Amino acid sequence: MSDNLKVVENATCTFCGCVCDDMNLTVDVDEHRITKAENACILGKAWFREHGIEQRPFALIDGHEATTEAGVEEAAQILARARFPMIYGLSDTTCEAQRVAVGLADMLGGTIDTTTSVCHGPSGIAFQGVGESTASLGELKNRADMIVFWGGNPAEAHPRLFSRYAVTPKGMYIPNGRKDRTIVLVDVRRTASTPAADIFVQVKPRSDFEVLWALRALVKGRKVDPSIERRTGVSLAVLEDLVARMKRCNYGAFLFGMGLTMNRGRHFNSAALLALATDLNQFTHWVAKPVRGHGNVTGADNVVSWQTGFPFGVNFSRGYPRFNPGEFTTVDVLARGDADAALIIASDPASNFPKPAIEHLKRIPVIVLDPKATLTSRLARVAFTTATYGINVTGTVYRMDDVALTLRPAFPSPYPSDEQVLTAIRDRVRVLLGGNRLPAGAAPIAPAVAAAS
Amino acid sequence: MSLALTLHTVPTVPLEAEVLSPARLAGLSAPEAAKLTVVYGNQRADLGDFFKVGKGADGELHLTGDLARVKRVGMGMAEGRIVVHGSAGMHLGTGMTGGEIVVEGDAGDWVGSEMTGGRITVKGNAGHMVGSATRGSAVGVRGGEILIFGNVGNEAGSGMRRGLIAIGGDSGDFAGVNMLAGTIVVLGRLGWRTGAGMARGSIISMHPAELLPTFAYACTYSPLFLRLCLLHLGRLGLPVARSQVEGRYQRWCGDAVELNRGEVLLLDSAPGA
Numbered sequence: 001m002s003d004n005l006k007v008v009e010n011a012t013c014t015f016c017g018c019v020c021d022d023m024n025l026t027v028d029v030d031e032h033r034i035t036k037a038e039n040a041c042i043l044g045k046a047w048f049r050e051h052g053i054e055q056r057p058f059a060l061i062d063g064h065e066a067t068t069e070a071g072v073e074e075a076a077q078i079l080a081r082a083r084f085p086m087i088y089g090l091s092d093t094t095c096e097a098q099r100v101a102v103g104l105a106d107m108l109g110g111t112i113d114t115t116t117s118v119c120h121g122p123s124g125i126a127f128q129g130v131g132e133s134t135a136s137l138g139e140l141k142n143r144a145d146m147i148v149f150w151g152g153n154p155a156e157a158h159p160r161l162f163s164r165y166a167v168t169p170k171g172m173y174i175p176n177g178r179k180d181r182t183i184v185l186v187d188v189r190r191t192a193s194t195p196a197a198d199i200f201v202q203v204k205p206r207s208d209f210e211v212l213w214a215l216r217a218l219v220k221g222r223k224v225d226p227s228i229e230r231r232t233g234v235s236l237a238v239l240e241d242l243v244a245r246m247k248r249c250n251y252g253a254f255l256f257g258m259g260l261t262m263n264r265g266r267h268f269n270s271a272a273l274l275a276l277a278t279d280l281n282q283f284t285h286w287v288a289k290p291v292r293g294h295g296n297v298t299g300a301d302n303v304v305s306w307q308t309g310f311p312f313g314v315n316f317s318r319g320y321p322r323f324n325p326g327e328f329t330t331v332d333v334l335a336r337g338d339a340d341a342a343l344i345i346a347s348d349p350a351s352n353f354p355k356p357a358i359e360h361l362k363r364i365p366v367i368v369l370d371p372k373a374t375l376t377s378r379l380a381r382v383a384f385t386t387a388t389y390g391i392n393v394t395g396t397v398y399r400m401d402d403v404a405l406t407l408r409p410a411f412p413s414p415y416p417s418d419e420q421v422l423t424a425i426r427d428r429v430r431v432l433l434g435g436n437r438l439p440a441g442a443a444p445i446a447p448a449v450a451a452a453s
Numbered sequence: 454m455s456l457a458l459t460l461h462t463v464p465t466v467p468l469e470a471e472v473l474s475p476a477r478l479a480g481l482s483a484p485e486a487a488k489l490t491v492v493y494g495n496q497r498a499d500l501g502d503f504f505k506v507g508k509g510a511d512g513e514l515h516l517t518g519d520l521a522r523v524k525r526v527g528m529g530m531a532e533g534r535i536v537v538h539g540s541a542g543m544h545l546g547t548g549m550t551g552g553e554i555v556v557e558g559d560a561g562d563w564v565g566s567e568m569t570g571g572r573i574t575v576k577g578n579a580g581h582m583v584g585s586a587t588r589g590s591a592v593g594v595r596g597g598e599i600l601i602f603g604n605v606g607n608e609a610g611s612g613m614r615r616g617l618i619a620i621g622g623d624s625g626d627f628a629g630v631n632m633l634a635g636t637i638v639v640l641g642r643l644g645w646r647t648g649a650g651m652a653r654g655s656i657i658s659m660h661p662a663e664l665l666p667t668f669a670y671a672c673t674y675s676p677l678f679l680r681l682c683l684l685h686l687g688r689l690g691l692p693v694a695r696s697q698v699e700g701r702y703q704r705w706c707g708d709a710v711e712l713n714r715g716e717v718l719l720l721d722s723a724p725g726a
Contacts, residue, residue, distance in 0.1 A: 083494025084466035109495025128589045209646060213710065214666045222709040228666045268627060268649065275710075317469070317495045324588060326562060326581065327543060338467050338522070340494070437495055 002030035011408045013040055014092070014390035015047035017292030017400035018158050023048075027410045034391070034410055041159035051391045053413060056373065060383040068384065068416055068424075075343070075367045075382045076428035082341035082365075084317070085110035088330045089347030090304075091297035093369075094395025094407070097418035098296075098303040101345060104426045106307075109316045109437045111339070114300040115347055116312040117329040119258055120290045122267035123274075124301065124311045125325055129267070130274040135253065135287040136401045137164075142171035144287075146249035148184040150273060151208065151259025152291050155193040161291065166255060167196055173250075182245060186211070187259060201242070204233040209265040211239070212272035218243040219279045247283040254288040261290070292400035295390065299398035319437075334360045343367045343425075345418055346386075350375035367425075369418050384421050387413035395419070456486055458504040460518025460539075466494040467542070468503060471525040475514050475533025475552065483508065521561065527554045530571070543580070546573045549597070562606065563587070565599045568616070572598040574689070581606030581625065584618045594618070594635065600689060607644065610637045613654060619686050629656045632715060638686060640693065651708050651715035657682075659697055659720045668707035673721050675701050 011023040025048065026036035033052035037045050059071030066074075079085050087105050090098050091114055098114075105112035116124060140147070147166050154161040162168060170177040185197035188205045203211050211232045214224045218239055229235045246252055254277055260269045273288055280286040292298050301311040308314045310323030313330075326332055330349065333339050334357035341364055350358050351374065361379060368380040377383040387393045392413035398404055430436075456478050469492040472478070478486055487501025500506070503523075504516075517538040520526065527535045527546040533553075537545075540558035547563060551571045562580035565573045566587055579601045585608050586593035593612035604622035611627065613635040623641035632651040643662040648654075657679060680698055687693035702718040 083496060085495075125588060209649075210666060213649065216710045217667045220710060222667065223669075224666050225669075231663070231666070264626065265646065268630065268646070317467075318492060336522075340466050 001028055001035060004029040008408055008410050011410060012390055012405055013044040013047060014295030014397055015043050016158050016295060017298060018160050019295055019397055019399040019405055020160055021405050025410050029411060032411050043159060051388045056385045058385055058415065062381060068421065071382050071384050072424040072428055075425050076432055078341050078365045078367060079108055079343065080429050080432040084339050085341040085343065086330060086333055086339040087112045087343045088349065089115060089345040090300045091115040091294035092346035093296065093418040094389050094393060094397060095299045095303050096395045097422055098300050100419055100422040100426055102304055102307040104422060106316050107426065107429060107436050111315045111328050111333060112304065113330040114304060114312045115294060116297055116301055117325065118331060119293055120261055121312055121325060122261040123270040123290045125267035126270035126274050130271045132274060133277045133281060133287045134289060136403055140253050141165045141169050143173050143251040144253045145174060145180055146182045146245065146252040148186065148254045150186045150254055150256040152257025153191040153193045154291065155196060158291060162196055201234055201238060206264045207232040208260055208263060209269050209272055212276055214239055215243060216276050216279055246280055249284055252280065252286040255291050257291045289401060296397040298400050298402055302398050302402060331357050339364060341365050344376055345369045348374040348376045350379055369421055385415050386418045386421055387415045393417040457507040457515040460503060460520060461505045462503050463519060464493060464503060464522050468493050468523045469525050470523050471528040472500060473516060473526045474530040476531060478514060565594065567593055568597045569595040570597045574600045576602050578603035579605045581608055583609040584613060585610065586612035592633065600691065619691055621691050629654060636682065640691065648707055648715055648717050650711050652712040653714045655716050655718060657718045662719060664705055664717060667709040668705045668717060671704040671706050673701050673703050679718065
């Protein structure tokens with residue numbers, strides 16, 4: 001360790017959707033690494049420790065070292081030639097980079113999708129269908145006296161969610177902190193989060209929808225048959241007790257995870273929970289929030305929504321945005337073999353997508369932007385090394401409750417940011433295409449009009 | 454006059470060809486039809502780049518080839534007849550108001566979504582969202598008939614308002630979800646969570662099924678409308694058995710979290726029924 005240390009106060013950790021903004025980072029300026037991350041959880045500590053400056057080539061084209069500029073040229077050529085380019089990832093980069101990616105998709109007449117489509121995408125569909133009763137995490141901290149965690153394990157996945165917002169902190173109307181709150185955990189198995197709960201409801205795998213539907217019926221005063229226990233593993237008495245507590249509390253909140261969205265039923269599971277929150281508003285105030293994984297996946301939803309009107313799975317083939325999960329979401333597009341090029345930003349689909357989708361990625365030219373070498377960067381035609389957001393790059397990220405935060409980077413990186421690379425690709429594509437691609441559905445410009453302009 | 458079109462170049466990325474509709478092709482010569490615009494990925498192309506346009510003899514539009522990546526065939530059509538000798542891609546007959554589409558092979562997702570009239574027959578299997586509402590829309594099929602001889606995926610008839618969907622094989626999960634009215638007949642097995650959130654409407658299956666806790670058993674009877682409905686489906690070629698036409702059905706009411714005026718009818722397999 002050198003003596004050239006500096007402290008960055010109130011830095012932001014971009015590891016998970018909590019995006020804790022109270023990090024005090026001790027930075028070894030000469031060695032380009034963070035030696036201490038005060039206030040960080042175990043995940044945040046690892047995040048800051050592992051992101052030093054690695055000696056990697058600026059770009060790889062077909063596995064050969066290249067400059068960023070050469071990579072940009074190759075990437076732009078690939079994208080300008082493509083008829084169905086897929087842009088995917090975006091949840092671990094800044095909103096500024098996401099904005100450029102949406103513009104690029106628009107210019108290309110391509111399809112843009114984020115990692116939301118494989119995590120809380122079903123919730124996105126449910127929001128559209130059912131609506132969302134929502135709140136910021138600060139509001140939960142200050143007001144919520146009953147919190148139901150459904151299908152998640154925050155103790156291991158979002159460690160500071162418990163201590164900063166949802167379980168132990170004292171709030172304006174929660175003067176005694178933990179003692180004033182009723183914590184319920186619904187999951188298919190016991191996890192590290194279970195001991196934090198007053199009530200643990202263990203449901204049989206893939207029966208969340210039935211449990212939620214029974215709760216909805218009980219909230220509405222309908223009868224539910226005791227056979228619900230055989231189907232779901234939860235007795236009617238437990239459900240009735242839960243409903244009584246839910247109606248009795250002053251302010252309740254559901255915080256739901258991928259255990260709900262990614263099991264059988266998908267968006268209907270999310271929709272059932274959102275509908276339950278809506279039903280409960282007949283009696284007392286309830287909100288429902290998805291617990292988001294990646295640091296800026298909420299920003300991806302916000303930016304794509306702000307620019308296209310839809311949160312993910314948006315296609316520009318006809319010159320205007322179209323939203324259709326299943327048709328324009330990445331796994332489906334790749335598994336059907338529809339895409340003829342892919343631009344992957346800050347994501348590693350080759351490590352977690354279904355096999356047919358990965359097989360198709362191997363068949364088409366892939367462009368990857370990532371600070372690290374990944375399985376996806378290894379199969380890429382063009383792989384850029386970029387700087388890490390939040391550590392080397394400033395910008396805006398959104399916390400899981402849609403609160404925007406500005407990043408305070410710890411030390412500079414020799415590598416360009418995602419935004420810089422994407423901007424260079426976009427500018428080069430614009431030259432190659434001569435502007436935005438003419439909308440495919442639009443009538444051709446009449447020669448007289450073209451001449452006049 | 455109508456035309457016969459044969460796929461000579463299989464598209465490698467999705468091809469959106471809503472021009473493949475009787476009204477759009479009516480009265481066109483083969484060269485004129487070949488110049489019609491289709492959307493091939495993010496660029497425009499001519500119909501003739503993919504299809505050999507011949508002459509039709511019987512007043513119908515005949516499409517031949519593997520059209521699995523050709524979307525929007527017969528979209529919004531109001532009259533006439535399309536026969537697909539092969540498979541069809543997504544959004545087949547979406548929003549159609551009249552006429553008939555027959556697919557000899559399989560069909561993709563969103564067959565006949567939000568249609569208001571006419572008939573679609575698929576001899577093979579169909580994907581998800583058969584006769585459904587599009588995302589963000591509360592109402593699906595408002596009229597017409599969809600017949601799938603094989604199996605279908607999830608969410609068949611979601612948000613359906615009126616009309617008839619008949620499935621010869623099995624259905625996936627959430628058949629008739631958020632249904633407002635109309636009829637869905639599944640001769641095979643139902644998936645999970647049939648009729649979740651349905652307000653009104655009828656869902657019929659010939660096999661036992663575990664229903665949501667918000668559905669309540671009412672009675673076992675022989676509904677007259679179902680006899681007529683099944684005889685109609687039998688005439689259209691679906692394998693309806695006599696025992697099904699004359700059978701007794703358990704009536705389950707639901708969905709109690711909504712209006713509770715819907716029904717799921719399950720063929721009663723009890724001996725002597």
